[in-house]
Amino acid sequence: MKIVINPVRPALCDTAGDFHLLVRLQSEPEPGFRRTPLNLVLVIDRSGSMEGSKLEEAKRCLSDLMGRLHPTDHVGVVQYDDQVDTVLPLGAVEHNSPLLAAILPRLRAGGSTNLHAGWLRAAEMLAPLTGREAACHIILLSDGNANVGLTDPVRISAHVAALADAGVTTTTVGLGTDFNETLMTTIAKAGRGSAHYGERAIDLAETFDAEIGLYSQLQWRNVDLQISNGPADLTLLNAYARSEHGWRLPAVALGSECWALLRMPLRQALRAQREHGTVLAVQVRATDAQGTQQLFSASLTLPEVSPLDYAALPMHELVARRMNEIAAADLQLRIRDAALGGDWHHVEALLGELELLGRHEPWVAASIAFTRQLMRERDEQRMSKEMLYKSSRMQTRLSSIEEPLFSQRQDAEEQAFLRRKMTEGRRTEG
Amino acid sequence: MPITFKARAAGRIPSGLPMFKVMDRLRSDFQGSADALILKAQELAKTLQLHQEGNERLLRHYVSMGVVDKPSREGRDALYGFRHLVQFVAARRLLAEGYSLTKIAGFTSAVTTDILTAYLEKPGPTSEAELLVAAFRSEHTDSNATARVAGRSPPPRPMHSRATGMGMVDVMHEMREMEERVHDQITRLQRQVHAMVDDAIRDVGSQLQAQHADPLALKQAVGSLAKLMDDATRRFDHMLQKPLQMIEKQMDQQRYLFEEAYKQKDMLEQIFGRLFNKQQHDVRGFLEEQTKGFGEMLALQRRFQQDLGSQLDRFHSEVNARLATLESRLDTLQDLPPPTPQTKEGAA
Structure with missing residues (x-):
């Protein structure tokens, strides 16, 4: 390094x-370079709201993911609503992969959301395998709020953080417009993983692409x-x-x-x-x-x-860019607070400041269009999510080593986990 | 990996974990002072091939650190039980594995005694992640006991198994819930019918009080009405009994099958470990088939309920029709000239 x-x-x-x-x-x-062997458990929300295209897309992403793992990696799948069900026990990919076709029909939408129990089952599966030689990782997918079982976000984070210290990390993927973004980002931070989200079912694929791409080159x-x-x-x-x-x-x-x-x-x-x-x-x-x-x-x-x-003396170009990105991230969090408080005038003012920043930063400028649209629609739920995830992305991400200024075309060619993206919740088009 | 478990003699495996004979006896027997605990701890350590010493001062230190629960009495009369014993021995072993007392306390104070004994029997090191998960699971189930409907016995305790759950507890839970729902619905239907019958009788009765019809004809009318109602109720009850019994019988069968399969699975895991992964997979497949069969059975029951509902409706309308006939007959009785006063007095 x-x-x-x-x-x-x-x-x-x-x-x-x-x-x-x-x-x-x-x-x-x-x-x-040989990458670290990976022990991965996918925890899939199958509460009633996941029925239809969301669950179908999750299944498709699961198949995709399996195809990109090494034969000696271990993979398991847990589904949860208000009960937890181990769909596929943790086992070597070369053993579990053929079973996938058989277990996919078992993923069916059901009741409410015991998110903590789903996560804990995955942690239980991975716990015996922790050690420095392999990475133990949980990917937690949810489209809603934890409303059954342990729901206190402080205690959930404490559990997730303790397990991360003990070798089991957690990434979260939020889906749709109703999930609890504060809870999901807090869990990802405590779990030393990434926080992704997708607004629609079709936006899900890129998040899994990014996650598995990252782990393939860690x-x-x-x-x-x-x-x-x-x-x-x-x-x-x-x-x-x-x-x-x-x-x-x-x-x-x-x-x-x-x-x-x-x-x-x-x-x-x-x-x-x-x-x-x-x-x-x-x-x-x-x-x-x-x-x-x-x-x-x-x-x-x-x-x-x-x-x-x-x-x-001239300012260092990259340092100046990062300073602007941090400033933009801060503005976006304030936009989020204003939107959640219903103060749309303030949102407009802050958006003006963001546009000023955007004059020198093409990435910031590219991100503004969607924010304007959400402001026009007065949609505080979606605004809250987009601002939270975008702000996080701007201040805690990986970048390529000699990162050029943002351009849509170049970004689309970048590896998924390095893309800056125009909209956090939507996939990169083209 | 060397197999270190002593195979149990053939026979029914009790619910809970298979245990060494020493642990078995201690579980129900052990209760004593601090010195007695230390002595037993040394015995236990030897049996489990753990090398450790301990003394009363150490035990008191562990109690103060929260590693061992407080004894039932304090001071010189302190009384320790089996849980304290396994907490103490487990703590000594965890210390040897390199954990700090604070981390140990987080585990030994939070988990059940079963989990502590399972830890003592398990060979090889335990990762910190495993300790955390065990502590979190105990913490979680304590504060979220599912409420059971009064009058129903609680479902059989899921057997402790270090293998990942397979959703069987979930299916049994579903079965129970379904049984309760069916029972509730049938009870509700019964009550509806009875209420309807009662209403009808009350209506006729009030009409009778208002009119002064021919007593004999009235008696006959009421009698035949009552008989009709009884008939209806009896037939309905009879109709309800059979499906309920059938469902309960199926449930028992399924429950038995699940339990047997679960016990089998655990036994294989405990004794033959990783060598029998394939066997596990087959049993799982079997259980999945059973779940599917159960799903089909549920669909059948639902259809049956619908049929029942429509039969009830038909019945309802039939009884209503009869009532209407009776009412019109009563009306016609009303239209007849009133009887002579003598007859009236005589009848009352």
Whole structure:
């Protein structure tokens, strides 16, 4: 893994104002790369509302998924409504794959939603297999709200987080316009997995594509970032979960990088460098595909210049872009709050600010059209989902290593888990 | 993997886990002071081939940390039972596996005694994920006991098995619910018919009070009406008995089959472990067939209920028709000239 630290300007000076640093954890080519064996359980909501195209599409995605796993991976399927049913016990793909055709008819829509019990059955199946040599992962699909069994989101998150610490991670896929997006994103964050959603049945395929694509190329898991000798008043702007001494960053796949944007007062950066010799030092712990934990470190030193010279220096293009993306993510969360509160005038004002940002950021600009449409329709449910997931995406995603400015055509050619997308809840067209 | 279980003598496997004879005896027998617990713990450790020591001070420390439940009495008269014993021995083993006391307490305090004994019997290390799942499952089922309709016995306890559930408990739950629904519906239908009959009788009775018709004819009319009603009720009851019995019989059969299959599955798993995955799969297939058969049976029952409903409707209209006839006859009686006063007095 390579750690790259980009400052917003390649120097420090003694003036007031903010200073930004972009820390990038980049995958390096690995000849003879063999990905971690995967133990995967799919937990499928079969409550009454899933009846019809949603459940049919879920079944289709399941078949697809099976086809993309290695024969020695293990896969299991659980379905739940207010009861839990193990449709396919965890077993090697080469053994379970032929059984798929037989079990698919058993996936039939039913009653209400005991989401926690469905998830817990999957955790139970995977628990004996945890260990560093294989990745144990749950993909939880739901189109509604947990309304039976354990429903308290705080306790559900606590369970999910504890299992993630013990080696069983959880990704969530929300489907439709009625699912509880707060619950699903909270579970994904606690479970150290991804949060996906699709508005319609046809949008489901891309989310599974992204998830299995990611796991097929996973190079670094359990990525933990720590900062030492850092300046005072240092803030990490991405919404990453905290770990004991630092932050949990997304798992890194081959050919991609994850990133964190740091902000600090310029004066403090200078003071830290004068005191320690570096602006800051970064330590990263991560587990590789064979299950070994490795440690990487890097630090940054910059020349000191006069304020005049500093102002004349150009801003680093990528750092500026990430700063705009973080700002857009923040705006989107405020749009969400305003929409949920019914204050559509405020939504309009915030959308105006977003458009200003969009003048320099094609990705932000591309995302606005759908937001405008939702505002016109006064649809706070869909707006809430799109804003929450879009905002998350902008501040916690993997990007390709020399990521160009967004263009629809280029994005469509990108691997699913690296796509930026125009609309979170809708598939990429064309 | 070496097989370390002692095979049980042939015979019925009781509900709950198969246990070592030592555990079996201790389960119902053990109760004692801290010293007695320590002694038994050392015995147990030896039987289960665990190397460990322990003393009373350690036991009290574990109680204070929440690893072992509080004893029934405190101080010198403290009384410990089987659960405390297995909590203690399990904690010693988990410590040897490298878990902290805090994590151990999270497990030993939350799970059932059955799960603790299962852990002690299981060879090999246990992952933290397994401990967490066991604790979460116990926590969850405690706070979400499903309410049962009063008057029905609770369903048979699902047998503990470390293999993943197969939905059989779910099917049995469904069976029970269906049985209750059928019973409720039939009871409701019965009540409707009886209410209808009562209403009819009341109507006729009130009409009789208003008129002063020929007593004998009246008596006959009422008598034949009552007989008709009784007939109807009896026939209806009879009609209801048979399907109910049939369903109950089928249920018992299915339940028995499920239980036997479940026991078989567990026995195979416990004794022959991974070597018999294929056998498991076959049993599963069998159970799926049974579930399908059950589904077909449910469809049959539904159709039967519909037939029953339409028969009832026909019956209803027949009785109504008869009532109408009677009413018109009463009307005609009314139209006759009133009897002479003597006759009237004499009749009262």
